[in-house]
Amino acid sequence: MKTDVYIAGDCVFSPLGIGSHLNFERLIDGESALVPIKNPDLSDHQLHAARIDDAQWKGKIRNSPYYTRLESLFIRTIEALLQAHSIPPDERTLVLLSTTKGNISLLHSPHTSFHGDRVYLPEMGKQIQNYFGFSHRPLVISNACISGALALAVARQLLQYNDGYDHAIVVGGDELSRFIVSGFEAFQALSNERCRPFDRDRNGLNLGEAIAAAYLTKKPADGAVRILSSASFNDANHISGPSRTGEGLYRSIREALRLAGNPPIDFISAHGTATVYNDEMEAIALDRCGLSEVPIHSLKAYYGHTLGASGLLESVLGIHSLRANRLIPSLGFEHPGTTRPLRPIATPVERPLRTFLKTASGFGGCNIALIFEKV
Amino acid sequence: MESLYIQSFCTLRNGTIRLNGEPIYGTSENTPVDDFLRSAYRQLHVDYPKFHKMDVLCKATFLATELMARDAGPYPTDTALIFANRSSSYSSDEKHATGIYATQNPGASPATFVYTLPNIAMGEISIRHQLHSENVFFIFDSYLPEFLVPYTATALYDKQVREGLCGWTEVTATLCDVLMYRVGRSGSMAHTVTNLKRLYNDHE
Amino acid sequence: MSELTQELKARIISQLNLEDLTVEDLDDNTPLFGDGLGLDSIDALELIVMLDKSYGIKLSDPKEGRKVFETVQTMADFIEANRK
Numbered sequence: 001m002k003t004d005v006y007i008a009g010d011c012v013f014s015p016l017g018i019g020s021h022l023n024f025e026r027l028i029d030g031e032s033a034l035v036p037i038k039n040p041d042l043s044d045h046q047l048h049a050a051r052i053d054d055a056q057w058k059g060k061i062r063n064s065p066y067y068t069r070l071e072s073l074f075i076r077t078i079e080a081l082l083q084a085h086s087i088p089p090d091e092r093t094l095v096l097l098s099t100t101k102g103n104i105s106l107l108h109s110p111h112t113s114f115h116g117d118r119v120y121l122p123e124m125g126k127q128i129q130n131y132f133g134f135s136h137r138p139l140v141i142s143n144a145c146i147s148g149a150l151a152l153a154v155a156r157q158l159l160q161y162n163d164g165y166d167h168a169i170v171v172g173g174d175e176l177s178r179f180i181v182s183g184f185e186a187f188q189a190l191s192n193e194r195c196r197p198f199d200r201d202r203n204g205l206n207l208g209e210a211i212a213a214a215y216l217t218k219k220p221a222d223g224a225v226r227i228l229s230s231a232s233f234n235d236a237n238h239i240s241g242p243s244r245t246g247e248g249l250y251r252s253i254r255e256a257l258r259l260a261g262n263p264p265i266d267f268i269s270a271h272g273t274a275t276v277y278n279d280e281m282e283a284i285a286l287d288r289c290g291l292s293e294v295p296i297h298s299l300k301a302y303y304g305h306t307l308g309a310s311g312l313l314e315s316v317l318g319i320h321s322l323r324a325n326r327l328i329p330s331l332g333f334e335h336p337g338t339t340r341p342l343r344p345i346a347t348p349v350e351r352p353l354r355t356f357l358k359t360a361s362g363f364g365g366c367n368i369a370l371i372f373e374k375v
Numbered sequence: 376m377e378s379l380y381i382q383s384f385c386t387l388r389n390g391t392i393r394l395n396g397e398p399i400y401g402t403s404e405n406t407p408v409d410d411f412l413r414s415a416y417r418q419l420h421v422d423y424p425k426f427h428k429m430d431v432l433c434k435a436t437f438l439a440t441e442l443m444a445r446d447a448g449p450y451p452t453d454t455a456l457i458f459a460n461r462s463s464s465y466s467s468d469e470k471h472a473t474g475i476y477a478t479q480n481p482g483a484s485p486a487t488f489v490y491t492l493p494n495i496a497m498g499e500i501s502i503r504h505q506l507h508s509e510n511v512f513f514i515f516d517s518y519l520p521e522f523l524v525p526y527t528a529t530a531l532y533d534k535q536v537r538e539g540l541c542g543w544t545e546v547t548a549t550l551c552d553v554l555m556y557r558v559g560r561s562g563s564m565a566h567t568v569t570n571l572k573r574l575y576n577d578h579e
Numbered sequence: 580m581s582e583l584t585q586e587l588k589a590r591i592i593s594q595l596n597l598e599d600l601t602v603e604d605l606d607d608n609t610p611l612f613g614d615g616l617g618l619d620s621i622d623a624l625e626l627i628v629m630l631d632k633s634y635g636i637k638l639s640d641p642k643e644g645r646k647v648f649e650t651v652q653t654m655a656d657f658i659e660a661n662r663k
Binding site for chain 1: 468475476492506511513514533
Binding site for chain 1: 619620621624627628639
């Protein structure tokens with residue numbers, strides 16, 4: 001029998017603040033981290049985006065000038081997680097980092113003082129390892145926008161099949177940069193107002209930054225949530241557009257449900273980027289799985305699309321929703337806008353919650369579905 | 376857990392492509408990576424026009440995958456893809472960054488930006504071979520079979536998948552260091568750390 | 580073939596990496612998307628960038644784009660009408 005794996009702790013560092021409980025409360029209050037941003041370092045145009053303020057992290061870690069901005073954000077978040085849960089950074093603890101572009105803001109940037117080598121993701125991993133004295137080099141996963149959720153799945157598999165590890169720390173994040181913003185602008189994928197996942201008038205995504213961390217164990221503790229199942233399938237259709245039939249996501253959800261023993265699902269935390277195509281594809285995939293009646297949200301109108309953090313960030317908030325028995329509304333939704341019906345959550349109602357489905361999709365045609373269960 | 380075997384392997388390095396250890400295409404070691412890959416595409420009679428849109432990481436992994444398909448047959452649709460490298464999508468990252476910070480006519484090309492993610496290489500392969508399967512892209516300092524071999528074995532076992540397509544796929548504008556292989560339940564070479572280290576270090 | 584369509588074809592082939600295609604192969608009225616040349620959504624975005632960079636025309640409405648990019652001829656007509 002494979003051992004069960006639980007999420008026993010977590011931490012979120014977002015523009016709304018540091019602390020997952022704090023972030024959860026802010027979402028319930030309807031607060032969004034998205035604001036108009038005019039920053040020539042990021043873009044020649046005004047953006048609607050979510051950025052972590054310098055005051056929230058500058059000078060708040062040891063030897064802070066030595067670390068890049070993104071490393072500082074990661075370190076701050078991991079530090080908070082380790083302190084909250086007294087996690088020993090020893091050889092029985094796995095560390096996984098999820099990021100799409102890491103320190104890419106250093107590449108050819110006119111403003112950087114860091115060595116070019118720092119752009120390489122293993123270098124970032126080394127810095128974080130050295131700060132905490134982790135026994136093992138962090139495993140780095142870079143798999144587009146499913147990275148955060150995928151890192152949870154990979155960590156779970158490693159814990160299940162490795163007696164040598166007791167726990168895992170999974171951390172995901174990306175920072176806003178001209179590199180990333182200019183690319184999404186070239187894709188005409190951005191909305192210049194707060195995004196509207198699943199809405200009839202949705203017209204693109206917002207970018208955001210956040211770091212999310214989860215502490216995985218093989219022993220349930222108070223408030224632990226079991227990772228019940230995970231499944232991931234590629235669309236095999238197009239490298240940047242989702243399959244029109246949602247094939248890869250459909251297979252991922254279907255398989256995750258099957259592996260979990262087809263439990264009733266209390267809510268869905270969707271990818272919901274608010275692009276015309278993504279949301280439509282998700283609605284189709286969910287409908288094909290018979291889940292169109294399940295309360296659903298996307299958190300992208302609170303945080304923006306946080307790329308390497310998103311799958312993990314949104315899972316963590318979903319876990320808090322489970323623990324609090326309180327649904328998080330799908331901010332930004334007003335009028336149905338998909339050809340298959342969905343049930344976006346309108347108000348933060350309280351009700352008994354036991355399981356939720358997290359979905360994510362990314363460039364390269366990748367998809368993933370995770371099911372979480374409250375113990 | 377069933378034993379796994381390396382069914383086919385392909386290396387691309389120093390201007391030479393080897394399939395199961397035998398050289399099947401070569402240019403001079405100094406040939407730029409993109410030229411090497413483009414001429415290999417022609418000489419090996421690969422017919423896939425989208426190849427020309429790909430960046431060097433995608434071209435190299437695409438070719439290796441294609442050659443192993445010719446060698447050992449089509450891939451089952453659930454063939455898991457497990458790749459790793461050090462530089463992620465560096466060649467495209469460079470291209471994009473150079474473009475946006477150019478002093479004359481700065482700008483971003485969507486066709487370049489789409490390749491600034493390493494897992495796009497797995498997407499291209501999935502499309503070509505119609506693989507609806509798991510993709511994981513790891514980033515390591517150097518090839519790490521000590522992690523990847525057991526990881527691959529458990530991934531295949533856990534998901535009850537018959538085959539995997541794995542590799543160290545380090546490709547930049549100036550360096551092509553690729554070892555890719557097919558792993559499955561039958562074959563003559565055991566899927567072990569020792570064997571993969573030997574295949575990787577065999578620079579002949 | 581006018582000078583503009585000739586130039587457009589060369590730009591399209593080079594910008595979109597259509598290596599196996601020559602200017603002679605590309606007909607003025609071949610559909611660029613769907614059946615025909617089979618270009619995709621990324622190609623469409625690249626053509627938008629090209630219109631801006633090479634002809635100074637900014638196109639931000641994707642629906643307009645679909646009509647403009649139907650064939651080389653429709654592109655040439657649009658450029659003649661709108662170029663700066």
